[in-house]
Amino acid sequence: MTKPITTPLTQALAEGKLTRDELKSFMRRSNIPAFKRLAIWVIVLLLTSSAVYFSLGTAWVFPAMFVHGVVLVHHFSLQHECVHYTVFRTRWLNDLFGSICGVIIGLPHTHFRYEHCDHHTYTQIDGDDPELVPMPKSFASYLFYLTAIPYWRTKFTEIWRHSFGRLTASEKRFIPKVAYKLVFLEARLMLAAYLTLVGVMVIFDWYSPLFYWIFPLILGEPVMRFIRMTEHVGRPTVSQMRENTRTNLVSLPWRFLCWNMNYHAEHHYVSSVPFHALPRLHEKLKDHIHVEHNGYIGAHRDILQQLNLPSSKSNSGV
Amino acid sequence: MKREKTWKDLVPVAELEDQWVSRVTFGSRLIAVYDTPSGYYASLALCNHGGADLCDGYFDGHIIECPLHQGAFDVRNGKPISAPATRRMITFETRNVDGILQIRI
Numbered sequence: 001m002t003k004p005i006t007t008p009l010t011q012a013l014a015e016g017k018l019t020r021d022e023l024k025s026f027m028r029r030s031n032i033p034a035f036k037r038l039a040i041w042v043i044v045l046l047l048t049s050s051a052v053y054f055s056l057g058t059a060w061v062f063p064a065m066f067v068h069g070v071v072l073v074h075h076f077s078l079q080h081e082c083v084h085y086t087v088f089r090t091r092w093l094n095d096l097f098g099s100i101c102g103v104i105i106g107l108p109h110t111h112f113r114y115e116h117c118d119h120h121t122y123t124q125i126d127g128d129d130p131e132l133v134p135m136p137k138s139f140a141s142y143l144f145y146l147t148a149i150p151y152w153r154t155k156f157t158e159i160w161r162h163s164f165g166r167l168t169a170s171e172k173r174f175i176p177k178v179a180y181k182l183v184f185l186e187a188r189l190m191l192a193a194y195l196t197l198v199g200v201m202v203i204f205d206w207y208s209p210l211f212y213w214i215f216p217l218i219l220g221e222p223v224m225r226f227i228r229m230t231e232h233v234g235r236p237t238v239s240q241m242r243e244n245t246r247t248n249l250v251s252l253p254w255r256f257l258c259w260n261m262n263y264h265a266e267h268h269y270v271s272s273v274p275f276h277a278l279p280r281l282h283e284k285l286k287d288h289i290h291v292e293h294n295g296y297i298g299a300h301r302d303i304l305q306q307l308n309l310p311s312s313k314s315n316s317g318v
Numbered sequence: 319m320k321r322e323k324t325w326k327d328l329v330p331v332a333e334l335e336d337q338w339v340s341r342v343t344f345g346s347r348l349i350a351v352y353d354t355p356s357g358y359y360a361s362l363a364l365c366n367h368g369g370a371d372l373c374d375g376y377f378d379g380h381i382i383e384c385p386l387h388q389g390a391f392d393v394r395n396g397k398p399i400s401a402p403a404t405r406r407m408i409t410f411e412t413r414n415v416d417g418i419l420q421i422r423i
Contacts, residue, residue, distance in 0.1 A: 004348070004364050004371035009385050013374065020374075024338065027376045085388045089378065091400065110401070117387040117402045121368060178404050272376045272385050 008241040008269045017288050018270070026273045026281050029089035033276040040256070041078075044071055049212050056211065062219075065211065069220025072213070074257040075101040076224055081259050083113045086274035103193065105217065106155050108186045110179065111162065111171075118174040120271055124237045124244035130174060133233050139307060145229070148221035162187030230299035231264045234306050235290065241268055242289050247282065250295040262296075265289035325413065325420045328360070332417065339382055341373035344421070348373075349410070351419065352393045354380050359393040360410040360421050367403050 004010060012018040048068035055064040081087045082098030095109070102109040115130045122128035136142035144150065161167070165184050167175060175183055201207055236243045245265040255262055263278040266285050273281050292298045326344075334340045334353055341363055342349045348363035350372050361382075363373050370386035377383070381399065383390040389403030396407040411422040 005369040005386075007370055007386055009374055010371065023374065029376065029378065083388075085383065085390070085400065091381070091390070113401055117368075117389075120387060176402065176404050179401060270385070272383060272388060 011241075012269055012285070012288070017285060022284065023270065026270065026277045026284075028277070029086065029274055030276075031088045031090055031093065033274070034087045034093075037256070037259070037275075052211055052216070061211070065216040066219045068212070069216030069218070070223050071220075071257065072217050073105060073220040073224040074259075075104045076107065077258040077261050079105070079107060079109065079112065080116070080261060081275050083109070083116050084271050086272065087259075103190060104213075106159070106190070106194075108159065108162070108183070108190055110186050111158070111175070111183050114175045114179065114183075115171075120268065123239070123241070123268060124232050124235065125239060126237050130170060132237075133229060135233055135303070136307065139304075142303070142307060146222050146225050148218075148225050151221065151225060152218075159187045159191055163191045226300070227258065227296055229303065230292070230296050234299070234303040241265065246290050246292050246299055247286075248292045248295050248299055254296070265291075323422045325415075325422050328412075328419045328421045330417055331358070331414055331419050334358070334419070337377075339373050339375070339377040341371070344423075349421065350382065350393075351412075352377065352380075352382065354393065356380070356394070358412045358414065358419055360412050360419075361391070361393060361396060362408045365389065365403070366405050366407050 009018075009023075013020065013023065045068075048064070048071050051064040052061060052068050055061040078087065079098045079101035082094040082101065085091055085094045087097065088094050098113075099109045101107075102112065119129055119131040124132060126132060126134075133145070136145060162184055165180075167180070167183070197209060201209060230246060230248050232245055235246055238244055242265070245268050247265040248262045250258075250262045259275040260278040261267060261275070263282045266278050266281045266289065267273070269285060269289070270281065292302065294301070328344055328349065329340070329342045329351065334351055337353050337355075340351045340353070342351055348371070350361050350363040352359045352361075359380075361372070363371055365372055365375075365384040365386065367384065367389050368386050370384050372382050372384055372391075375383045375385040376388075380393050381390050382393050383400070384403065387402050388400065389398065390400040391398055391403055391407045393409065396409040398404055398406060413420050413422075
């Protein structure tokens, strides 16, 4: 008989960690939780952008742009949920909001969707997982990753390459031929939009986008790199989901910003479960996954300890 | 010569999950049976993208979503509606005969 492939979900069901009725309950979708969270999201954005407005011309503009940027870079979390079609029950809303987030943070949605599929298929498998963040080899490379310079370099290069109709060999592994045109079109549209904005800023001497978007994004991205590292970096590069992924228990503001994606191992177990059900799924799976009780800071302590740095052996954290 | 398709008993309707997808073994095949607002539909159970079992996926109305990558298909005609699904899935005609769901295969 033709058999389905073994996935973390099939394993969880076979081992009785999860029943079929529970799975159905966890997967239930609705537009209402998403719109409620988005309403608060918009209020938070208004508050942080107001802080930038009122601090312009003072030294406070830098912390204000940083805080605003931390919120802006978390559009990645919303986009990531949209990639899984788990934000809204109405499927096209996921495509729409995912694409909007992609423009805000410079991450083309279609390309990310295909890339992310392979991340879920080959999580932490070196050479196959296209999103694998390697364990830093030194404290210097750890810090360099956190600057987000390598991230921006990769993203700019990707958009530029795709806008010229080119894909790398590894991209051809996860993007089907029928999607090439869409990936190229998406990159061209994004590049055109960004270049148009630059043109408008120069022609009309209007530089507000720099203070409300670009500078905050640059200032905030290291925080997103810090958070993204906590998901898999320092965990074993093996296929076993209970080993290769880390769930981080963090406080409510961080859970809000990351759309509950701190429950990362649960998400990898059952990626069809929407953000609002992940805390319930955590209660069900918490004894079967790797949980970092000290949150993002605890995860980085773990990473730094693996770097075998004298400073990481103290309790001062990072 | 191509074999002519005939109707075969698949499963008692009473055993199917209400407004959801059910997994049925039919000979050497795994069949996914969908209870939808417009009746019963059936397809091969394994996603033609990555081979995951669609019967563990999210089902809503007429749309089945793969549990692994969230690619999705319209169960009425097998049409792929969300990436990374790009190929039509194989579907079967169904009919309900005295409480037994049959497929034409």
